[in-house]
Structure formats: C-alpha cells, structure tokens
Amino acid sequence: MSQNPDSTQTITVDLGPRSYDIAIGPDLLDNAGALIAERLGERHVVIITDSNVGPIYAERLENSLAQAGHTGRTIQIDAGEQSKSFVYLESLLNDLLQDGLERGTVLVALGGGVIGDLTGFTASIALRGVEFVQIPTTLLAQVDSSVGGKTAINSPHGKNLVGTFYQPRLVIADTNTLKTLPPRELAAGYAETVKYGLLGDPEFFGWLEADGAKVLEGDPTAQTRAIVRACEMKAEIVNQDERETGRRALLNLGHTFAHALEAETGFGDLLLHGEAVSIGMVLAFDLSVALGLCPAEDATRVRDHFKAVGLPIHVPVHPNGNWNTQILIDHMGRDKKVQAGRTTFILVRGIGEAFVTNEVEEAELVRLLDTLAKAA
Ligand code: NAD
Ligand code: GLY
Numbered sequence: 124m125s126q127n128p129d130s131t132q133t134i135t136v137d138l139g140p141r142s143y144d145i146a147i148g149p150d151l152l153d154n155a156g157a158l159i160a161e162r163l164g165e166r167h168v169v170i171i172t173d174s175n176v177g178p179i180y181a182e183r184l185e186n187s188l189a190q191a192g193h194t195g196r197t198i199q200i201d202a203g204e205q206s207k208s209f210v211y212l213e214s215l216l217n218d219l220l221q222d223g224l225e226r227g228t229v230l231v232a233l234g235g236g237v238i239g240d241l242t243g244f245t246a247s248i249a250l251r252g253v254e255f256v257q258i259p260t261t262l263l264a265q266v267d268s269s270v271g272g273k274t275a276i277n278s279p280h281g282k283n284l285v286g287t288f289y290q291p292r293l294v295i296a297d298t299n300t301l302k303t304l305p306p307r308e309l310a311a312g313y314a315e316t317v318k319y320g321l322l323g324d325p326e327f328f329g330w331l332e333a334d335g336a337k338v339l340e341g342d343p344t345a346q347t348r349a350i351v352r353a354c355e356m357k358a359e360i361v362n363q364d365e366r367e368t369g370r371r372a373l374l375n376l377g378h379t380f381a382h383a384l385e386a387e388t389g390f391g392d393l394l395l396h397g398e399a400v401s402i403g404m405v406l407a408f409d410l411s412v413a414l415g416l417c418p419a420e421d422a423t424r425v426r427d428h429f430k431a432v433g434l435p436i437h438v439p440v441h442p443n444g445n446w447n448t449q450i451l452i453d454h455m456g457r458d459k460k461v462q463a464g465r466t467t468f469i470l471v472r473g474i475g476e477a478f479v480t481n482e483v484e485e486a487e488l489v490r491l492l493d494t495l496a497k498a499a
Pocket of ligand 1: 173174175176179202203204207234235236237238240260261263264267268269270271272273274275283300301302303304305308311396
C-alpha cells in the first residue's frame with residue numbers, strides 16, 4: 124500500500140476555536156490514525172460507516188487508528204438515504220450509549236454524505252456533543268458535504284429538515300477511495316464540483332470544461348485539483364458565513380429546483396442528488412436568462428458541459444405520470460430557505476457570478492417549469 128504524505132494538501136477552515144484542517148491526498152486512510160492523533164491525541168474512536176464502504180475500507184482505517192494508539196470499534200449501518208432518519212439515529216445513539224459513550228470519544232464518519240450527515244448530527248447531540256472527524260469517500264462528500272458543519276437527518280416533512288450546525292475536528296479526504304465509487308455516483312459528485320465554478324470561479328469552470336472529463340475518468344491529479352479548489356472555495360465561504368445568514372446560500376445554486384425534483388422522484392435511484400443539482404443548475408441559468416440577467420451563451424456553455432460529461436440536463440420520465448408545475452412549486456415552498464413565504468433562488472449574472480434573491484415572481488417560474496414538463 125503506497126503512502127505518500129508529501130502529496131497531501133491541507134486547507135484550513137478558519138472558525139476561531141472551531142477551526143479545522145481538510146487533508147486531501149491519496150491513501151490518507153493509512154495515515155488517518157496519525158492525522159487524528161496529531162490534533163486530538165490518542166483517543167477512543169468509534170468508526171461509523173455503511174454497508175458498502177465498511178467492507179472495503181473499515182479494516183484499513185481500524186489498523187491505522189490502532190497503529191497511532193487509538194482504541195475503538197466500528198458500527199456499520201445500512202447504505203442509503205433511508206439511514207438519515209429518526210429510526211437510524213435512535214438506533215445509533217442507543218448502540219453508542221450502551222457501549223459506554225464518553226465525552227472524550229471521537230466519532231469518525233467513514234462514507235458518503237449520508238454517513239457524514241448522520242454521524243455529524245449524532246455527534247452534535249450525544250452527551251450534548253462529542254467530537255467527530257469526517258472521512259468522506261464520495262466525490263460529493265469530498266467537495267461539499269464533509270466541510271462546513273451542516274448535519275442532518277430527513278423528516279417525513281422533507282429532506283434535511285432536522286439537524287444542526289456542528290463542525291468536525293478534521294476532514295480527511297483520501298482521493299484513492301474514489302476508485303471504488305460507482306461511476307454514476309462519481310458523476311453526481313462532479314455536478315457539485317462544477318457548482319463552485321458556476322457560483323464564483325469562471326476560471327475553474329473553464330478548466331473543468333477542458334479537463335473535467337479527467338476527473339470522471341479517475342485521473343488522480345485532476346481529481347485532487349478539483350477537490351482542492353472546491354474545498355478552498357467552500358472553506359472561504361464558510362469562514363465568512365458559517366450559519367448561512369448570507370453568502371453561504373450561494374452553495375445552494377440549483378438546489379431549490381433540485382430538492383423539488385428529488386421530492387417528486389422520492390429521493391431515490393431515479394434521480395441522485397447530484398443529478399438533480401445538475402438539472403437544477405441548468406434551470407437556474409435558464410431562469411436567469413429569461414429574467415434578462417444572464418447572457419444566453421453562458422447557459423448554453425453550462426448545458427453543453429453537463430451533456431459532454433454525461434450529466435442530465437432534463438428531468439427523467441416522471442414515476443407517476445407527468446411533471447406538474449404546481450406540485451413542483453409547492454415543493455419549493457416547503458424548502459428550508461423560504462423566508463416570509465418567499466422562496467429563495469440563487470440566480471446568476473453569468474458564469475461565476477451567482478447571487479441570492481427571493482424576488483422571483485411565480486409567473487416566471489410557471490413559464491419555466493411548464494417548458495420542463497413539456498420537455499420530459
Ligand atoms: P451516499 O452517502 O449515499 O453515498 C452514495 C453511495 O455510494 C452509497 O451507496 C454508498 O454506500 C456508496 N459509497 C460511498 N463511498 C464509496 C466508495 N468509496 N466506494 C464504493 N461505494 C461507495 O451519498 P452522497 O452522494 O455521498 O451524499 C448524499 C447525501 O449528502 C444526501 O443525504 C445529502 O442531503 C447530503 N449532503 C449534505 C451536505 C452538507 O453540507 N451536509 C451537502 C450536500 C449533500
Ligand atoms: N451544501 C451546502 C452548504 O454546505 O451550505
């Protein structure tokens with residue numbers, strides 16, 4: 124097993140006493156025990172992973188933790204979005220408490236965004252808060268969900284509606300774990316990577332147009348560059364607006380549409396979150412063009428790039444019939460970001476120039492979503 128700590132890149136999320144590092148590089152799983160010990164000392168550690176990731180990576184992480192002097196065990200839960208629920212939360216908390224969870228125990232999330240969100244939420248409420256470390260193993264989690272401290276489970280009323288802002292003590296992104304990620308999941312994470320270019324870095328988007336396919340082909344240099352740039356941007360935004368009172372909302376580019384599409388398709392396999400975000404970003408550009416805010420050429424570039432890398436730009440066939448504009452608008456009205464009854468949208472003045480607004484008239488939305496329903 125190759126270890127090359129020299130190729131590790133470190134980005135710091137700068138939040139005063141809650142600051143932490145994001146370490147990015149190949150085979151960091153084998154160095155995770157030492158990285159944790161450097162920052163937190165030798166600790167009792169509980170790894171929380173899922174039924175896909177655990178069998179591939181848990182043993183390597185356990186060995187690395189033991190070598191660095193940590194003690195601990197692993198809890199494996201079912202893979203899939205359904206684990207971000209009250210039922211799984213209760214079961215996980217009971218498992219931890221039954222085993223004698225102490226304030227000094229460190230929880231380690233080994234997996235994608237589902238494991239990261241559930242573990243983070245659990246860490247934030249167990250014994251009124253224990254420390255946790257993120258070891259993201261999907262591209263989506265490495266570029267987005269493991270950084271910034273949003274934790275959540277879903278409620279019957281909607282996705283991510285129950286949660287906390289609770290920062291990890293360290294994020295370790297082992298780029299080689301992406302080698303076992305199913306291609307569709309890699310592509311879904313790629314959509315969240317492109318988001319950073321579209322919201323605030325046109326040069327990054329230009330690089331992705333030229334070299335983004337390499338990220339999807341598994342080129343380690345391209346993957347590292349993409350993850351590092353995404354984490355730099357996310358860290359910079361979170362440093363300024365940890366609790367999303369302003370600028371952090373830019374990270375939701377495409378998400379108001381995406382959440383409505385996901386709600387309609389049941390948050391399942393028909394449309395992965397990143398795929399919904401891909402369509403949602405196309406819609407955000409289309410809406411911006413329709414409102415006269417953004418040049419049509421920029422929307423075309425976004426569409427062309429997603430098409431070129433195999434990401435969806437149209438909604439899939441609706442599971443129960445036709446897409447219904449009013450139902451989609453109703454879903455948007457239940458979004459967390461609704462303020463005084465008005466839905467928040469992230470719109471653009473061009474590639475790399477996103478802004479937050481809740482000034483979109485429903486008539487404009489209806490026009491846009493009617494076209495969507497016809498295109499499906
Ligand atoms: P996921 O955690 O469900 O992982 C996707 C699939 O890949 C799962 O089947 C998982 O078992 C498998 N997997 C993970 N890593 C693997 C690997 N290296 N090799 C093989 N299989 C692997 O999904 P995700 O896309 O990582 O995360 C989606 C979740 O993240 C959603 O619940 C979403 O709400 C949340 N999210 C949170 C934030 C945040 O800021 N907290 C941001 C974006 C998304
Ligand atoms: N993924 C959006 C955020 O972290 O704010």
